[in-house]
Every structure is written in C-alpha cells, then in structure tokens.
Amino acid sequence: xxxxxxxxxxxxxxxxxxxxxxxxxxxxxxxxxxxxxxxxxxxxxxxxxxxxxxxxxxxxxxxxxxxxxxxxxxxxxxxxxxxxxxxxxxxxxxxxxxxxxxxxxxxxxxxxxxxxxxxxxxxxxxxxxxxxxxxxxxxxxxxxxxxxxxxxxxxxxxxxxxxxxxxxxxxxxxxxxxxxxxxxxxxxxxxxxxxxxxxxxxxxxxxxxxxxxxxxxxxxxxxxxxxxxxxxxxxxxxxxxxxxxxxxxxxxxxxxxxxxxxxxxxxxxxxxxxxxxxxxxxxxxxxxxxxxxxxxxxxxxxxxxxxxxxxxxxxxxxxxxxxxxxxxxxxxxxxxxxxxxxxxxxxxxxxxxxxxxxxxxxxxxxxxxxxxxxxxxxxxxxxxxxxxxxxxxxxxxxxxxxxxxxxxxxxxxxxxxxxxxxxxxxxxxxxxxxxxxxxxxxxxxxxxxxxxxxxxxxxxxxxxxxxxxxxxxxxxxxxxxxxxxxxxxxxxxxxxxxxxxxxxxxxxxxxxxxxxxxxxxxxxxxxxxxxxxxxxxxxxxxxxxxxxxxxxxxxxxxxxxxxxxxxxxxxxxxxxxxxxxxxxxxxxxxxxxxxxxxxxxxxxxxxxxxxxxxxxxxxxxxxxxxxxxxxxxxxxxxxxxxxxxxxxxxxxxxxxxxxxxxxxxxxx
Amino acid sequence: xxxxxxxxxxxxxxxxxxxxxxxxxxxxxxxxxxxxxxxxxxxxxxxxxxxxxxxxxxxxxxxxxxxxxxxxxxxxxxxxxxxxxxxxxxxxxxxxxxxxxxxxxxxxxxxxxxxxxxxxxxxxxxxxxxxxxxxxxxxxxxxxxxxxxxxxxxxxxxxxxxxxxxxxxxxxxxxxxxxxxxxxxxxxxxxxxxxxxxxxxxxxxxxxxxxxxxxxxxxxxxxxxxxxxxxxxxxxxxxxxxxxxxxxxxxxxxxxxxxxxxxxxxxxxxxxxxxxxxxxxxxxxxxxxxxxxxxxxxxxxxxxxxxxxxxxxxxx
Numbered sequence: 015x016x017x018x019x020x021x022x023x024x025x026x027x028x029x030x031x032x033x034x035x036x037x038x039x040x041x042x043x044x045x046x047x048x049x050x051x052x053x054x055x056x057x058x059x060x061x062x063x064x065x066x067x068x069x070x071x072x073x074x075x076x077x078x079x080x081x082x083x084x085x086x087x088x089x090x091x092x093x094x095x096x097x098x099x100x101x102x103x104x105x106x107x108x109x110x111x112x113x114x115x116x117x118x119x120x121x122x123x124x125x126x127x128x129x130x131x132x133x134x135x136x137x138x139x140x141x142x143x144x145x146x147x148x149x150x151x152x153x154x155x156x157x158x159x160x161x162x163x164x165x166x167x168x169x170x171x172x173x174x175x176x177x178x179x180x181x182x183x184x185x186x187x188x189x190x191x192x193x194x195x196x197x198x199x200x201x202x203x204x205x206x207x208x209x210x211x212x213x214x215x216x217x218x219x220x221x222x223x224x225x226x227x228x229x230x231x232x233x234x235x236x237x238x239x240x241x242x243x244x245x246x247x248x249x250x251x252x253x254x255x256x257x258x259x260x261x262x263x264x265x266x267x268x269x270x271x272x273x274x275x276x277x278x279x280x281x282x283x284x285x286x287x288x289x290x291x292x293x294x295x296x297x298x299x300x301x302x303x304x305x306x307x308x309x310x311x312x313x314x315x316x317x318x319x320x321x322x323x324x325x326x327x328x329x330x331x332x333x334x335x336x337x338x339x340x341x342x343x344x345x346x347x348x349x350x351x352x353x354x355x356x357x358x359x360x361x362x363x364x365x366x367x368x369x370x371x372x373x374x375x376x377x378x379x380x381x382x383x384x385x386x387x388x389x390x391x392x393x394x395x396x397x398x399x400x401x402x403x404x405x406x407x408x409x410x411x412x413x414x415x416x417x418x419x420x421x422x423x424x425x426x427x428x429x430x431x432x433x434x435x436x437x438x439x440x441x442x443x444x445x446x447x448x449x450x451x452x453x454x455x456x457x458x459x460x461x462x463x464x465x466x467x468x469x470x471x472x473x474x475x476x477x478x479x480x481x482x483x484x485x486x487x488x489x490x491x492x493x494x495x496x497x498x499x500x501x502x503x504x505x506x507x508x509x510x511x512x513x514x515x516x517x518x519x520x521x522x523x524x525x526x527x528x529x530x531x532x533x534x535x536x537x538x539x540x541x542x543x544x545x546x547x548x549x550x551x552x553x554x555x556x557x558x559x560x561x562x563x564x565x566x567x568x569x570x571x572x573x574x575x576x577x578x579x580x581x582x583x584x585x586x587x588x589x590x591x592x593x594x595x596x597x598x599x600x601x602x603x604x605x606x607x608x609x610x611x612x613x614x615x616x617x618x619x620x621x622x623x624x625x626x627x628x629x630x631x632x633x634x635x636x637x638x639x640x641x642x643x644x645x646x647x648x649x650x651x652x653x654x655x656x657x658x659x660x661x662x663x664x665x666x667x668x669x670x671x672x673x674x675x676x677x678x679x680x681x682x
Numbered sequence: 683x684x685x686x687x688x689x690x691x692x693x694x695x696x697x698x699x700x701x702x703x704x705x706x707x708x709x710x711x712x713x714x715x716x717x718x719x720x721x722x723x724x725x726x727x728x729x730x731x732x733x734x735x736x737x738x739x740x741x742x743x744x745x746x747x748x749x750x751x752x753x754x755x756x757x758x759x760x761x762x763x764x765x766x767x768x769x770x771x772x773x774x775x776x777x778x779x780x781x782x783x784x785x786x787x788x789x790x791x792x793x794x795x796x797x798x799x800x801x802x803x804x805x806x807x808x809x810x811x812x813x814x815x816x817x818x819x820x821x822x823x824x825x826x827x828x829x830x831x832x833x834x835x836x837x838x839x840x841x842x843x844x845x846x847x848x849x850x851x852x853x854x855x856x857x858x859x860x861x862x863x864x865x866x867x868x869x870x871x872x873x874x875x876x877x878x879x880x881x882x883x884x885x886x887x888x889x890x891x892x893x894x895x896x897x898x899x900x901x902x903x904x905x906x907x908x909x910x911x912x913x914x915x916x917x918x919x920x921x922x923x924x925x926x927x928x929x930x931x932x933x934x935x936x937x938x939x940x941x942x943x944x945x946x947x948x949x950x951x952x953x954x955x956x957x958x959x960x961x962x963x964x965x966x967x968x969x970x971x972x973x974x975x976x977x978x979x980x981x982x983x984x985x986x987x988x989x990x991x992x993x994x995x996x997x998x
Contacts, residue, residue, distance in 0.1 A: 037786055044710050060854075086818060122716050252764050254751060258949075268828060283830045320742075352883045392804065393744070393804065394744045395748065395802075396744075396746060406748075410791075410794070413790075413794060414787070414790075415787055415790055415791045415794060416780070416784050416791060417786040421784075425783055425784065425787075426938045428783055428827075429783075429840065432831065432834055432835065433838065435835060435994055443994065444991065444994045444995070447831065447835070447990055447994065448987065448990070448991075449988055450827075450828075451824055451827075451828055451983070451986075451990075453819070454823065454824040454827045454828070455824040457823075458790070458819065458820035458823040460788055461793075461794055461815045461816065461820065462817070462819070462820045463818065464794075465794055465797050465798060465801075465812065465816050466816075467813060468798060469797070469798055469801035469809070471802075473746070473748070473798060473802045473804065474801055474802065474803070474804030474808075474809065475744060475804035504721075506684065537779070539780060544838065544839045544840070544842055545839045545840075545841040545844045546781050546839055546840040546842065547781060548778070548779065548780060548783075548784050549778065549779040549780075550781030552776075552778070552780075553762075553779050553780055553784065554931070555786075556776065557755070557758045557759060557762055557777060558758075558763070560757070560758035560762060561755060561757075561758040564754050564757055564758060564907065565754055565947060568735070568903050568907075571733045571735075572736065572903060573738075574784040575738045575739065576739045576740075576741055577738055577739065577740045577741070578740075578741055578742070578743050579740050579741070579742065579743065580742065581742040581743075581744065581804070581805050581899055582740075582742070582898060582899055582901075583803075583805040583806060583807055583808075583898065583899075584807060584898060586805075586806075589805060589806070592803065593805070593806040594801075594804045594805070594808075594809045595801075595806075595809035595810065595812075595813060599809070599813070600812075600813050602807065602813070603813060603814070603976075605819040606973065606976075607817075607976045650819075655936045
C-alpha cells in the first residue's frame, strides 16, 4: 500500500478507479463470456467487499476532503467523505458484492449488448454511484448523477432489440432528466447568490425562508423522481423488469438509495435548518407512495414488476421516516429526529439487502425457467431448493416479520411515531399518529404481497409442464444469494451494533444522540425509561427453543410415523395445477377492496363461448389522470412554437443574431 | 432474574398451554346452551388433540419441508406470545425481548407461515384459504396495532406488562378512548380467530371457510399442533383484551408473591365471562359473506382510529 492510502477517502477513490479499470478490461475481450463473467465480476465483487470494509472503518473517522484537478479549468472536483457518505458507501459495497458474485454466474450468451460492454456499463454505474456519495460540489455531483442515470439507462436497455424495452428505457431516461433538472435548480437556489457551487459555500449560505423552502421542494421533487415517489414512480415498474436481474437488484437495492442520500444531504446538511412543515409534505408524499406501491404490488402478475412496486412502497416508508425526522428536528425534538433517522437509515440498509436478494432470486428463477409471469410458475421449492429457501429469508424480511430485519426498521419507525403527538402544533400532532395507521396498513399489505410472491413462485404445483426441467442456481449464484441473505440476518440479529455504527451519522444530521448504553448488547432499547425493547436474538432463540422442545416432545411421547398420500382437498380426486390460485386470483381481494386505485379492464367470457377467455388488465390511473393531459399540454405548446422552425438557414442565422444582440444589451 | 419472575413466567406458560383447549371447550358449551342444544363435553378439545397425536401423519406427496415445519413454528409463536402477554402477573422476564408491536409481528409471522404452508400442497382450497387469511390479516393487523397504540399513548410505553401495570394501578377513571378501542378489539378478536361473523368455527366444509381451508391438508400431530395453536391464539387474544381493558386483579410489581396466586381465580373468572360473551356474540350474529369482511374490519379499524383521536383530543 502506498502512503497515500492512509485515509478512507483515498481508499474509496482507489476502489472506484479499480471498478473503472475492471469495466474497461471488459472491452479487451468483449465477447468472451468466460473472461468477463467468471473473471472480472468476481474481482469486482472483491472491490465491493473492500469498499464495504473501508466504509465501516471510516465510520469513526472524522470527515475528510480531497480536491482532484480534473475536468474544466478552474473547476476542480471537490470530494468529501463524512459519516453519511460512509453509510451509503457501505450499502453500495455490501449489496453490490452479493449482486456482482451472482452476476458472475448469471450472464449467459444472449441477444443484446455484448458481455464486455455490459461489464463497462455495470462498473461505470457502480463507480458513479460511489462518486455521487463522495461529491462535494454541485458540478461533480451532477456529473456523477448523470453518469449514473446514463449508464443505468444502457443497462436497462440491454435487450435493445425489443421495442417495449426501448420504450421502458426512454421513459426512465426522461424522468431521470426531469428529476436532474429539478436537482440542478435546487443547487442553483442553494448557492444563494454567491455563485459558488461547492457544498461548503451552500452550507455557509443563509437562505431566506421562502428560498430554502423552494430549494427543499425542488430537491424533494428531483430526488423523488429518482427514488420513485408517486406520481414520479411510473418509470420504476417499467425499467426494473426490463433490466437484467442483477441490474434490477442494483437499481432497486442501491440506486434508489442514492436519491435518499441526496435528499438527506440537501435537507440536513446543505440547508441545515429544516422547517417542520417540509416534513409534513415529505411525510404525506411518502405515505401515499407507500400505500400506492404496495396496493399495486399486490395486483401484479409479473414477478419483477411486483418487486418494483414493492420498492416503491419501501421508498414511501423511507420518505415517511424522513418527513417525521424533519418534523421532529424542526420543532426542536432532536432526540426523536435521531430515532426517526435511525429508522430511515436502517430501512435503507435493510431494503438494499432484501430487495437485492429477491431480485437476484427472481433472476435465478428466470434463468432456469425462462418465465417471469407468476401464472406460469409454481412448485419450484422442489426443483430449486437453494434459491427457494434463501429467497424465503428475503420474503419474510420484506414482509416485516420478526425476527428478520425488515421488522427492526418498522419497529423503530413506529416507536418514533408514538411520540408524534408531542409535536407542539395542534392538528399536526393529531394527524401524525394517524399516519402510523397508514404505515401499519402498508406493512401488513406487504406481508400479503410477499406471501403471494413466494407462494405462487415456489410453492404449490408447477403450473406448466416445462417447469419440471428447472434446475437450481449454480455455485456463484448461490454464493451471491447467500451473501445477501446473510446480510439480512445480520441486520436482523444485531440491531444494537448496527445502530452504534449509525449513531455518528445521526448525530451529525440531527444534532442529538440516542442514549443506548443503558441496554445490554443483545437488547434494542432506543429510548431509556420507556421499557420499549425488542431483541431479535432473544426472539429467535425463544421461538427456536419452543420449536425444538415441541419436536422433541412429540417424538418422545408419540411417534414420528409419516405416510405419503395424494392431497386430500376435501376428497376431490381430479386435482390439477390449474385449480390453484394464479397471481390474479391471489390478488383478487386487493382488486376488490382497493378497486378505486386501479384502472381495470376486464374481458369476461359469455356463457356461449366455445373457447372462453378471461383477461384482466390493470393499469395505473396516473397515466390517464396526469401523464396523458401533461403530454397533451406539452404537445400543444410544442405545436404552438412549431412556426419558429422554418427550415431556412437565413431564419436560424437571424435567431442567432437577435439572441446575440439581446445578450449584449443585457450585459452592457 | 428473581425467582418470582421465573415463577410468574412458567406459571403463565403452563396455564396458557393447559387452559387454551379448555377455553375453547367452554365457549362451545356456552354456545350449545344458548342454542338449546345439549352441550358436548368441555374436555372434548383435549380428547381431540390427544387422539390426533396418536394417529399416523398423512402428508401429501407434493408437500415440502415448509409444510411439515409450519405447525411447529405456528405453535411456537403462540407459546412465545402466551409468555409475553401478562395474563396473571406483570413480572415477566421474557417480555423484554418483545414488546406489544413485536407481539403483533409474532402473530403475523404465525399467520404467514400458516398461509405459506396452505399454499404448499397446491390445492384449490389451500390457496383460497391462504388468500382469505392474509386478507383478514392485513385488515385486522392495522386495527390491532392502533388499539395497542392507544394503550401505549395512555401509558407511555409499548411494553405490555408496563401498559397493564399502568392501567391496573391507575385510579378508576373513564377512558372513552379505551371504550372505542375495546369495541374495535372485540371485532378484531372475532375476525382473527375465525369466529362468526367472519368465519364459522363449527364447519369443516364450506366454500366460505377460511381457517379450516388452511388446515385441510394437515393430519395427526401436525393438525393437533395447529388446533392447539388456534386455541392458544384465542386465549392469547382474550388475555391481550384483559391486559388492555380489564387489567384488575393481575399481580403487579407492587404486590407480593401471594397476589400471583390470587390472580389465578381472577383470570379464571375473566375467561369464563369472556367465553360466555363470545358465545353470545356468536349466537346472535350471522356469518357475513367473505366480501363483507373488509367492511367489518374497516369498521374495527375506524373504531381504533376514533379511539386514538379521542385520546389525543381529550387526553383520556
């Protein structure tokens, strides 16, 4: 190691460069799958692991800066690593390690982008996400942000031969850029007349209240577009299924979190003093997003779309916690803000692991069966036991069930909500506890979605004859799945340790600390004196102990005789696979209860049909309500301006001339 | 851990395991009386469970390990839940690992495993039951958590024993918020335990069944564990209700060890009364269509939210 590597920031930069090198190396032999997939991707996973390790090491290290003289003259790239960056760098490294290992076993020869090019795009994507978290001026941030958007666009359109994938990619790119424009404007507001675009200048700028609010709202819009807040979520269910599964995992598990990082950075660091009503806005949007996402997830029949909608739900929960943290911070309750922020960061970490796990799990299923439609899967627990049992961990985690990790962050969030009535604003203090009801409803629906997801794919009878040929995942794929599942379990069982790691960041953001020393290491007790405690380890031990004792008791006192027979099913003998619930069937209660959310088109067979067909198409009302009129409006405005385009060179020269004169008049 | 804590914990667990089938038997007896039938023996549930343990387990050919594991997990979840709920004393060491929110999570875990197991064999009834069970679950769970929220706000903690302790040692006052939540809780209890009006516990073959559809493929010891777990669940819910709404007579930290033994007859009286009320409700109401279940549970949810609002407005 060179002496320059004494600081974590340098180590992070070296890893980002290494990723770039690995990406470029893919171009050396772009068509050799062996070299790219089996050689480069494991190397990349090692880099990811190193990044995660560096990030953990750097959590306790004071913020550090660097300046790279690259790019335009007089515009050096400012970099800064602090606790917040470290948390998200850890998330990036730890989640991408599993995903890259899985990807090493995943990529096959196929249509679309060649392996080498894919490798370059993939690693550019990784490196740009890392750079987003390290950037310390608006230029570097936007360059990294756009590189991230563009590289992921190319990854989404890997199968660019298919028109629907090109369409999904376009939609993604469009919304990414609408969002980026808003972020750019937010930075423009935040420089506050100093025309200095370093983050330090923004920290120092004292904005008048309306401008600060404008900057916050712009940032919320811009980062919300990347995160998938309703109504800017429309790209998510299109782009995630279009991308190859490891890329979907990376986008859902990690990229959405860069938006969370961005909005946290802007609100708590650059703007510094958030006002409480900003939090109410974020909370309302977050809650609506959570409910909307989960209801749509329950109605999906494509497994990757289902997961994409579930990501929208989780982003909603994260923004709910974000809003709550702002409210607490704004009214001068920093300890509670710290609690909400812990819940937020914890959920980010959780979601990175569990959603990546499920996405790569669907990748394994997709590989082995060639099928994404839930209605043609089933019974895969017998054919793919590794994938099934490892995915079950992610399923239970995402369903928010104890003792897994999804529950920990939900628990923390609800604990924070239990104090919401102390906010000193009448009306707000009554509405906030009501918000907890929506959080709980979303969480309970998530369990429904996950039972549907796991039950329809892995349990029951295979719905197609072709599924009999399904094979389990290969060694590298299993390794990737196991790493992500282990991450879920570690986050579940050691919450106190994780929170200890997050404390420094939360202190930096909220200005207060959570007193955790009082509780023993195995017990999570965030607020001393309230006796509100939870211990996943104890929980798991208690349940396991009772399970083992029961099994032992049954064996000891009775017997273990088992006979295998045909299913009973109330004595119905001619049972076949078509009689199980399909994904549509399982989603039926949701369509019934939340009917007003959906735009339903149904084809019902008439009694005299010779070949009866039943078809339900569920679409987002947002399209007809918002995007349809919006598109029409843009079209009309564009048509109105069309006369400017004369197609004659002289006219265009005239435009240039007039512009020039106008600018000169403005300056002189 | 002091000896009194261990005694309380073990006593509660033993009492729950032993009394759960008896509670079911008692409700069945009351219902038979109210319906002018001659009642079955109050010990019938025990005989059923014993008989099932002795039988050979018949498992569907397609069942996976998840199917065989689920009864143990569901049973264990209910046993641990029984250890968390302060039915007799509030000195429960186990409660530190799970507060009221985690208790709701524990019940949800049991439900999810039951539903997954029902989907495992791939029968029409199994998936149908799983779907309906999860539907009832996602409607009832928010209501249950709101109920717990109200109690937590009143007593400023989410630990169940502390809530009970707070409510039991309070001087008798009127809590309108608790009245609303008590109604909500009763509705949730009926729905979650597959009682009328959501489900009919007396039937085994009906197109509208929920709970029984989940258990159709189970036999012998697995079925015995599931039945026992269902009885435990009913008892647990009753005890949650006692802990939140009629906490008096529970041995609190201030009381001596003898109050623990005094709490046994108190619990028995509460259970006898609750069984009678449950049987009465089930006798006078009719089972609703499955499609109406959301309305029923949405009402419960609204009652709970109303309770919360009343608490926030009136501070009581």
